[in-house]
Amino acid sequence: MEKQRYNLKDVAKLAGVSLGTASKVINNQYVRPEARLKVEEAMQELDYTPNAIARSLKANSTKTIGIMIPDISSPVVGKVLRGIEKISRDSGYSILLYNTTRNTRLEEDAIQAFMRSQVDGIIYLGNTVGDEIAEGLKRTHVPVVFAMTQYPDKYFSSVTIDNEEAAYHAVTYLCGKGHRRICLLAGEADDPNSGIPRTEGYCRALGEQGISVDPTLIVCGGYRLERGYEDMKRLLGERRDFTAVFAVSDDVAIGAMRAVQEAGLGVPEDLSIVGFDGIEMAEYTFPGLTTVSQPFEKIGEEASRLLVSRMKDGKRGGNLVLPFALQERESVLGLAEETLP
Amino acid sequence: MEKQRYNLKDVAKLAGVSLGTASKVINNQYVRPEARLKVEEAMQELDYTPNAIARSLKANSTKTIGIMIPDISSPVVGKVLRGIEKISRDSGYSILLYNTTRNTRLEEDAIQAFMRSQVDGIIYLGNTVGDEIAEGLKRTHVPVVFAMTQYPDKYFSSVTIDNEEAAYHAVTYLCGKGHRRICLLAGEADDPNSGIPRTEGYCRALGEQGISVDPTLIVCGGYRLERGYEDMKRLLGERRDFTAVFAVSDDVAIGAMRAVQEAGLGVPEDLSIVGFDGIEMAEYTFPGLTTVSQPFEKIGEEASRLLVSRMKDGKRGGNLVLPFALQERESVLGLAEETLP
DNA sequence: TTGAAAGCGCTAACAT
DNA sequence: ATGTTAGCGCTTTCAA
Numbered sequence: 001m002e003k004q005r006y007n008l009k010d011v012a013k014l015a016g017v018s019l020g021t022a023s024k025v026i027n028n029q030y031v032r033p034e035a036r037l038k039v040e041e042a043m044q045e046l047d048y049t050p051n052a053i054a055r056s057l058k059a060n061s062t063k064t065i066g067i068m069i070p071d072i073s074s075p076v077v078g079k080v081l082r083g084i085e086k087i088s089r090d091s092g093y094s095i096l097l098y099n100t101t102r103n104t105r106l107e108e109d110a111i112q113a114f115m116r117s118q119v120d121g122i123i124y125l126g127n128t129v130g131d132e133i134a135e136g137l138k139r140t141h142v143p144v145v146f147a148m149t150q151y152p153d154k155y156f157s158s159v160t161i162d163n164e165e166a167a168y169h170a171v172t173y174l175c176g177k178g179h180r181r182i183c184l185l186a187g188e189a190d191d192p193n194s195g196i197p198r199t200e201g202y203c204r205a206l207g208e209q210g211i212s213v214d215p216t217l218i219v220c221g222g223y224r225l226e227r228g229y230e231d232m233k234r235l236l237g238e239r240r241d242f243t244a245v246f247a248v249s250d251d252v253a254i255g256a257m258r259a260v261q262e263a264g265l266g267v268p269e270d271l272s273i274v275g276f277d278g279i280e281m282a283e284y285t286f287p288g289l290t291t292v293s294q295p296f297e298k299i300g301e302e303a304s305r306l307l308v309s310r311m312k313d314g315k316r317g318g319n320l321v322l323p324f325a326l327q328e329r330e331s332v333l334g335l336a337e338e339t340l341p
Numbered sequence: 342m343e344k345q346r347y348n349l350k351d352v353a354k355l356a357g358v359s360l361g362t363a364s365k366v367i368n369n370q371y372v373r374p375e376a377r378l379k380v381e382e383a384m385q386e387l388d389y390t391p392n393a394i395a396r397s398l399k400a401n402s403t404k405t406i407g408i409m410i411p412d413i414s415s416p417v418v419g420k421v422l423r424g425i426e427k428i429s430r431d432s433g434y435s436i437l438l439y440n441t442t443r444n445t446r447l448e449e450d451a452i453q454a455f456m457r458s459q460v461d462g463i464i465y466l467g468n469t470v471g472d473e474i475a476e477g478l479k480r481t482h483v484p485v486v487f488a489m490t491q492y493p494d495k496y497f498s499s500v501t502i503d504n505e506e507a508a509y510h511a512v513t514y515l516c517g518k519g520h521r522r523i524c525l526l527a528g529e530a531d532d533p534n535s536g537i538p539r540t541e542g543y544c545r546a547l548g549e550q551g552i553s554v555d556p557t558l559i560v561c562g563g564y565r566l567e568r569g570y571e572d573m574k575r576l577l578g579e580r581r582d583f584t585a586v587f588a589v590s591d592d593v594a595i596g597a598m599r600a601v602q603e604a605g606l607g608v609p610e611d612l613s614i615v616g617f618d619g620i621e622m623a624e625y626t627f628p629g630l631t632t633v634s635q636p637f638e639k640i641g642e643e644a645s646r647l648l649v650s651r652m653k654d655g656k657r658g659g660n661l662v663l664p665f666a667l668q669e670r671e672s673v674l675g676l677a678e679e680t681l682p
Numbered sequence: 683t684t685g686a687a688a689g690c691g692c693t694a695a696c697a698t
Numbered sequence: 699a700t701g702t703t704a705g706c707g708c709t710t711t712c713a714a
Contacts, residue, residue, distance in 0.1 A: 004482070007691055018701045023693060032699060047480060052457040053403060054691035056394050057706050064437075064458075073423045078414035085413065085440045089450075094458060096405075097436045099426045113435060116393040139388065141345070225625045254625055261627040281622060284566045284595055286602040348707055359685045364709060373683065395707035398690050 006046040015042040026050055056118065064094045065307060066114035070102045070127040075279055076296060077126055080147055083300020084123060091308045093120070102127055111136045121307045123147055128193045143310035145317060147303040148294075149193045157310065157317030159303045163194055166292045166324040167201025170274050171246055173326060175209045178335030179244040179272060181217065182206070185231060185256060187248035189220040198248055198276070217242060221252065228255025236263050243272060243335060250275040250282045250291055257285060257331070268333035278327055288329030295322050347387040356383040367391055397459065405435045406648060407455035411443045411468040416620055417637060418467055421488055424641020425464060432649045434461070443468055452477045462648045464488055469534045484651035486658060488644040489635075490534045498651065498658030500644045504535055507633045507665045508542025511587055511615050514667060516550045519676030520585040520613060522558065523547070524576065526569060526597060528589035530561040539589055539617070558583060562593065569596025577604050584613060584676060591616040591623045591632055598626060598672070609674035619668055629670030636663050 012022035015038040017031075024031050025039040042048070056062040065088055069077055088095055096117055098110035111133070114122055122137065122144045129151040137144045138155050146158040174182055184202050187195035203213050219235065221227035228247060236259060247253035253275030260271050267273055267287055275282055278293020299322060306317040353363035356379040358372075365372050366380040383389070397403040406429055410418055429436055437458055439451035452474070455463055463478065463485045470492040478485045479496050487499040515523055525543050528536035544554050560576065562568035569588060577600060588594035594616030601612050608614055608628055616623055619634020640663060647658040 009691075019692085020694085020702070021700055024700085027693080030699075035700085049453070049456040051398075051459060051691050053394055053397050053459050054706090055693075057392075057398050057691080057708090058693050060706070062394060067438075071423075072426065073416065073419035075414065075416045075419070078416070078419050082412070082414045082440060085438065089439075094454060095438045097408075097426065097438045098430075099423060109430075112390070115390040117435060118392060118394050225621055229625060254622070258625045258627050280566055281595070284570060284599045285626070286599050350707075360708085361686075361710080362684060365684085368709080371683075376684085392707055395690090396709075398692090398707080399709050401690070 004046075006048050007051065008048075010046055011039060011042045011048050014046065015039040060118075061120055062094075062118045063092055064096055064117065064119050065121045065123060065304075065311075066096045066098065066110070066117065066119040067123045067125060068098050068100050068107060068110045068127075069125045070100055072097070072099050074126075075281075076277055076294075079296035080125060080300035080303075083297040083302075084147070084304045085300075087301045087304035087308070091304070093308065100127070104130060104133065107133050108136060111140060114142075115140055121145075121311045123303050123307055124149065126193075128191055143307055143314075143317075145303050145307045145310070147299055150319065154316065157306050157319060159299050159306065159320045159322065161294050161299075161322050161324045163197035164201040164204070166276070166294075167198035167246070168205045169201075169324070169326060170276070170292050171202045171205035172208070174244050174246060174272065174274060174332065175205060175211070177244075177272070177332055180209075180211050181214070181242040181244070183235065183242045183245045184218045185228060185245060185247040185252050186218050186220045187223050187252070194223070194248060195220070202246060223249040223252060225251045225255040228252030228257075229259050230255075232256035232259035233262070236260065236265070244332070245271060245273045247273065247275050250277040250279045250289060253289055253291065253331075254281065254285055257289070268331050272332040274332060278325075282327070283329070285331075287331050290329045290331045291327050293325050293327050295324070298322060347389050348392065349389075351387055352380060352383045352389050355387065356380040401459075402461055403435075403459045404433055405437055405458065405460050406462045406464060406645075406652075407437045407439065407451070407458065407460040408464045408466060409439050409441050409448060409451045409468075410466045411441055413438070413440045416622075417618055417635075420637035421466060421641035421644075424638040424643075425466075425488070425645045426641075428642045428645035428649070432645070434649065441468070445471060445474065448474050449477060452481060455483075456481055462486075462652045464644050464648055465490065467534075469532055484648055484655075484658075486644050486648045486651070488640055491660065495657065498647050498660060500640050500647065500661045500663065502635050502640075502663050502665045504538035505542040505545070507617070507635075508539035508587070509546045510542075510665070510667060511617070511633050512543045512546035513549070515585050515587060515613065515615060515673065516546060516552070518585075518613070518673055521550075521552050522555070522583040522585070524583045524586045525559045526572060526586060526588040526593050527559050527561045528564050528593070535564070535589060536561070543587060564590040564593060566592045566596040569593030569598075570600050571596075573597035573600035574603070577601065577606070585673070586612060586614045588614065588616050591618040591620045591630060594630055594632065594672075595622065595626055598630070609672050613673040615673060619666075623668070624670070626672075628672050631670045631672045632668050634666050634668050636665070639663060 008022050012019045022039050100106040121142050124146045126148045134151050144156050150158045186199050219231050221231045275289045275291035282289035282291045349363050353360045363380050441447040462483050465487045467489045475492050485497050491499045527540050560572050562572045616630045616632035619632050623630035623632045
């Protein structure tokens with residue numbers, strides 16, 4: 001089998017027309033019907049596909065968007081990605097993927113790669129944005145939108161939820177159920193994206209209820225299963241003077257739930273747990289996990305829409321804040337008066 | 342801020358050399374040191390980045406690989422993707438992503454898009470390959486490798502595990518623990534990729550133990566949490582004459598576990614469960630899920646390596662079969678003699 | 683060693 | 699309505 005790749009010139013020659021005419025055919029400009037037919041037949045015959053590279057070179061636009069991701073294997077990221085992919089594709093854009101593993105050097109590489117590839121826009125997904133990276137992103141001179149993260153510079157747009165408010169809501173809910181000693185599995189202490197605002201929301205809710213914040217009840221770890229498990233296991237070994245746990249992610253909550261159950265305690269009888277994210281798994285743990293759910297796919301879709309519109313008309317996009325929702329399931333117990341510590 | 346994009350000609354002019362010389366500098370060919378320096382300074386000054394599009398047009402190679410995926414939001418796919426991305430990037434290839442949602446029309450679109458984009462190779466991830474798609478893939482004339490799936494045509498390479506053997510292994514393990522009535526949550530009945538071989542492995546194991554296969558103990562569903570939950574819930578409503586469950590995926594197993602626990606039964610006291618895949622979550626369910634783990638990241642890496650080497654030297658890759666491993670955790674009970682039905 | 687120039691596949695302006 | 703041609707940014711002969 002010969003490796004054959006025909007071009008428009010070949011098509012034109014076979015059809016007996018000029019290159020320009022053939023070009024008009026594939027671009028839906030007017031050509032005499034019989035000529036059009038001939039060209040179409042020739043295209044068919046040669047199994048011709050337009051070369052987008054050549055077209056891009058000419059048009060100075062690749063119809064491609066670059067996506068930087070901290071960790072593709074995260075289910076949360078996957079959902080957002082699905083939203084992005086769908087809208088981008090429908091708008092005629094291809095997706096160039098770069099996994100940065102939260103590594104600044106790789107982020108810089110990604111930006112370089114995107115510039116070389118002449119992407120028309122960039123979506124930066126999920127990670128906290130460092131200043132140098134933000135600088136690098138600006139120097140690309142293409143529109144950039146952040147999904148699930150923000151950066152204080154009007155050059156960028158973003159799509160997020162209100163993390164402070166969401167955490168406030170969850171903790172207020174717990175207080176409403178009679179809980180007063182609430183442990184916070186807080187994520188990364190210096191993460192302006194999730195860890196910090198959610199901790200603030202936690203503190204605000206407590207304050208509003210007249211409960212003073214006990215810093216020893218706030219433990220910073222990460223966002224992964226393992227941290228939830230390890231941290232809760234350690235905590236349970238030290239003390240049991242809290243009745244509820246609010247975790248920064250469902251993964252952490254599920255890890256914590258395992259530690260609780262492993263310790264012979266019941267959820268929610270002995271300890272109530274609220275998670276954050278609303279991953280599908282939260283529905284199938286036993287008991288089902290009450291959680292603050294984020295509209296991941298929608299976040300991706302909106303990020304994509306924002307980017308597409310900025311690539312089209314160069315408009316500033318602004319910051320879009322999407323609604324969250326508290327999903328009540330079975331992991332929270334309402335406390336009777338006498339149970340309070 | 343002006344949108345500026347300089348090209349090599351600008352660099353050459355600023356450096357006071359010819360275009361050809363500037364080109365040699367960025368391609369590390371020999372130029373007089375002082376000229377090289379001038380060019381490098383000019384590049385710096387103009388913040389020059391080579392235009393990969395132009396380079397691709399000339400070189401007739403984009404250093405890009407296209408990846409078709411059934412569902413990006415699946416954690417399993419994410420892990421494979423991570424392996425692919427890592428190796429590809431290290432080998433100098435970019436990744437073009439296309440999510441096909443198991444839809445043949447979208448798969449055809451993906452192939453079209455890849456051809457237009459002039460990808461140098463394609464990785465097809467996870468889904469069962471239809472004949473028309475295989476045909477379309479062949480007509481691209483670029484190397485294609487399948488990850489986690491196969492197609493009987495030497496044009497393609499593949500990276501998989503031995504699904505029949507893995508299922509055989511798991512079921513034999515269950516038999517070794519004294520189980521004789523084993524329910525199979527079988528996935529899709531017509532899926533030559535996972536469903537069929539795993540069912541065959543199940544049957545072979547049973548046969549070898551002298552246990553006759555009870556077809557009413559085999560229930561076909563899908564691979565998702567919901568199916569495991571629904572199917573097991575229904576089954577438990579009808580009968581309880583089995584002591585173990587082997588599920589085609591960890592998601593299904595976890596869904597089933599929830600149904601069992603919800604029914605007031607204990608895992609593994611009343612019912613043993615074995616999953617398939619080895620996702621991280623399997624470690625944090627309570628009890629921990631015993632499962633057959635697949636080396637997802639490695640599958641991605643090897644697929645990528647195979648593809649890269651085929652793109653380089655055009656060699657046929659063949660089919661790579663990677664080892665699986667049974668992860669013993671807490672979801673299986675050893676049955677005493679008298680417990681047998 | 684360096685410069686000039688052709689050409690990768692396509693589009694669009696211009697001429698016919 | 700169609701053909702001719704310049705040129706997108708780069709690499710690579712070929713001459714000098």
